[in-house]
Amino acid sequence: MTSISIIIPAKNEAASLVSLLPALKLHAGFAEVIIVDDGSSDNTVQICKEHGVRAISHPYSKGNGAAIKTGARAATGDVLVFMDADGQHKPEDIPRLLAKLAEGFDMVVGARTRKSQAGVHRAAANGFYNRLASWMVDQKVSDLTSGFRAVKAVKFKQFLYLLPNGFSYPTTITMSFFRAGYGVTYIEIEAPKRIGKSHISPMKDGFRFLLIIFKIGTLYSPLKLFLPISLSFFMTGVGYYLYTFLSFHRFTNMSALMFLSAIFVFLIGLVSEQITALNYKDSND
Known part of the structure; x- marks a missing residue:
């Protein structure tokens, strides 16, 4: 039987974890759940203890990608499910990801619909990245930057050394899978409004996203x-x-x-x- 590990990076997301963790038990109680506390200053770890969920803490904030790598190294499952802790990814969509993965794909990504995008500027930016990536790989890329995905653990761990410590890990792993010839597909998801404040800075991360464009090209072809x-x-x-x-x-x-x-x-x-x-x-x- 295939074992599942759910990995959730969290930085000061205690407010959303209060409702997310019970929902995970309801819809994915069969899975190992790992919360990677990326240097939180709130009671994230305490919330995890109250719900009987394993928490791994970074002594300081290392970045979203670093938390993903920590969780992947600690996970014991044959399949890894990655999702955000801010309430934008629904636990009830996890069985849909796993069902699609069971069809023979190596990675299944939850693609946000246009109305799920956080603002017009974010939707326009993501649309540009998707078109660029689709041109690079000659395949339709529905959501290059989505952090909600299910992937075969043994294949994901092959690329840990390539993953950055910042927020661009979804871009890197998606292009890596395409480059390696692994099967990637998408399912549509509805992403609710996040709980709490976003950790993405429009000015700082806007420049970083421009660098991602060049990284996509040099990483893939x-x-x-x-x-x-x-x-x-x-x-x-x-x-x-x-x-x-x-x-x-x-x-x-x-x-x-x-x-x-x-x-x-x-x-x-x-x-x-x-x-x-x-x-x-x-x-x-």
């Missing part, structure tokens, strides 16, 4: 990102050369710079492609 950039430099160089040749009958330093930039960017992409292949060599065996 670097040449698919670098080749268009290289071609843009090359075509700009050709265009400028034609202009200067027809106007002044000479080859300028700017044209040379564009051509050299095109070559360097292409070579960087080529080397990155080889490094990426080495990162995934164990998962492809």
Whole structure:
């Protein structure tokens, strides 16, 4: 029989855990539940004790991704279910994730509907990430950043070393599974409004999300990102050369710079492609 471990990172989420933990017992009482307390200053650990749930505490806040890794290392289940502690993920959806996983997939992700997104700006950003990821993997990615997912433990743990300590772990693990050729699918979920205050800063995390875009490309298929950039430099160089040749009958330093930039960017992409292949060599065996 397949064993299940539910891993929930929590930082000052005692208010939502009061209602979440009883709901987990009701809808997923068969599973091992691990709360990873990421340096909380409230009574998160006490709430866990009152409900007989295992809590692992970080001595200070290390980040959402770090809490995920701590929970994954401690879990004993054959299948890992990850969800947020803020009330946005419904315990009653866990059996749906597991049922889909049993169909033969390696990871099933709960994809939030448009009305479940926290604000228009967040929905627009997530839509952009989804389209970018879909282009990179040539598969439809319904929700790249969702933290609600069920995954086979042995395959998830292959990529622990790649996961960042911050909030972008869902992006990294999703792209890693696609890159390794594992089966990934999505089911639609309704995400209620979170309980308490969000830990995401629009200014700070907005810049971090821009970095995620480049990370997606370099993590999955670097040449698919670098080749268009290289071609843009090359075509700009050709265009400028034609202009200067027809106007002044000479080859300028700017044209040379564009051509050299095109070559360097292409070579960087080529080397990155080889490094990426080495990162995934164990998962492809």
